[in-house]
Amino acid sequence: MHAIVIREPGDADVLEWEPVPDPAPKPGEVLIDVVASAVNRADVMQRRGLYPPPDGAPPYPGLEVSGRVAELGPEVTGLRVGDEVCALLNGGGYAERVAVPASQVLPVPRGVDVVDAAGLPEVACTVWSNVFMLGGLRAGETLLVHGGGSGIGTFAIQLAKARGARVVTTVGSAEKAARCRELGADVTVNYREDDFVRHGPYDVILDLIGAKYLARNVDALAVGGRLMVIGLQGGARAELDIGKLLGKRALVHGTTLRARPLEEKAEIVADVLENVWPLLESGAVRTVVDRRIPMRDASTAHRLLEDSGHVGKILLTV
Template sequence: MQAIVIREPGDPAVLEWTKVPDPVARPDEVLIDVAASAVNRADVMQRKGFYPPPDGAPLYPGLEVSGRVAELGTDVSGLAAGDEVCALLAGGGYAERVAVPAGQVLPVPRGVDVVDAAGLPEVACTVYSNVFMLAGLREGETLLVHGGGSGIGTFAIQLAKARGARVVTTVGSPEKAGRCRELGADVAVDYREEDFVESGPYDVILDLIGAKYLERNVDALATGGRLMVIGLQGGAKAELDLGTMLRKRARVHATALRSRPLAEKAEIVAGVREHVWPLLESGDVRPVVDRRIPMADASRAHELLEESGHVGKILLTV
């Protein structure tokens, strides 16, 4: 089959569409003919040599796919060849075919295009596990989403609104502010012109930035607030004011999805299917796709992601 390989760490030009060995499904895995994958910041970090895949995962990038079931492992039930599915991966999604543990496979939601579904597994699992499973966002509470125009941001805004929360988001342009308000954001803060702390306090903060925002995130938390750190775009090291944390009875929780054990991923996927998929099928939440690009042109897709002008997901089609 064909797949995107990283010839060596570097800029987007190191991505190459080439022949690789076909994957083989283990007894508990599903083989999927890929219709599309999606570009994530983790893929960029892997391309640069900063985020190697977990042991046993394919060396080429891609954390999610959609497509059709080609083959089932001997221990897999509940699926059939030809079923339209999407899946959460530890790697290898930039390819024509993938093998994935059955517990990480989801049906394509009714009413969602099979290609667009490629942009759902990573954001749905990340947002649901952090904002709801761990942070316990409740109806009537306020969520701050950093990077509202990202794939994570556009999904978090919709899911939190659908579950009755007030949503504030940070954006980098008036255009993105408008798009986020259309998706349900109550307030869009242009971080180039405004300080998000002034629009707080927040019960839950979903943060992709890390060190650069840590002090202000803590300042912005409400009493009993929960800060969920899921990215390090603004650095990895910063001082944490424990006095403020104690006074506010606040929590900071840093998580990663890719490296979690299979059982934890399966639990998250099951929760997403039960609590998030019905909202997609009702139209209360929808995938937000910026554009589709042929997978062979993955280098261009990475350039666009790093330019940060997109809103929603950039998909790679086979």
């Protein structure tokens, strides 16, 4: 098969489409013929040498795919060869085939195109696990989503609205603000012109930025608020005012998805299937795809992601 190989850490030009050994499913795994993958910030960090894959994961980037089951490893039940599926990965999605634990495989939701389904597993599992399983967002509460035009942002807006929350989101342009309002955002805040703190307080904040926003995020939290930090685009180190945090009886929770144990990922995937998939199949939540790019041109897709002009997911098609 072919896969995108990272020759050495660097800019997008280090990504190359090369022949590599075919994977084989181990016990409990499924082999998928990949139809599409999706580009995530973690892939860019891996390309730069800042986010190596976990032990045992394929060396190629890619945290999610869609496709068809090609082979079942020993001890796998509930799936059949030919099933259209999408899957959450530890890595290896930028390839023509990938082996993945069966517990991280989801059926393509009814009514969703199999290619577009490639952009679902990472965002659905990230948003559901952080905003709802850990953050405990409830109907009637207010969610602040940083980066509303991103894949995570577009999905979080829709899912929170579908479950009865009020949603505020930060954006970098009038175009993205309009798109986010179309998806259900009640308030959009252009971070180049306005301060999100004054539109609070917020019961839950989903933050991709990290250090740069930490102090203002804490300022913006409601009493009993929950700050879920899932990214470091604005740096990794900042001072935390613990007195303010105590006064608000608030929570700051930092989390990643890729390195979680198999059992935790299986629990998240099962929860997503039960709670999120019905909303996709009913049309209450939909996939937002910015564009499709051939996988062999992954370097182009990475440049687009780094330019931050997209809305939703950038997909790589085989």
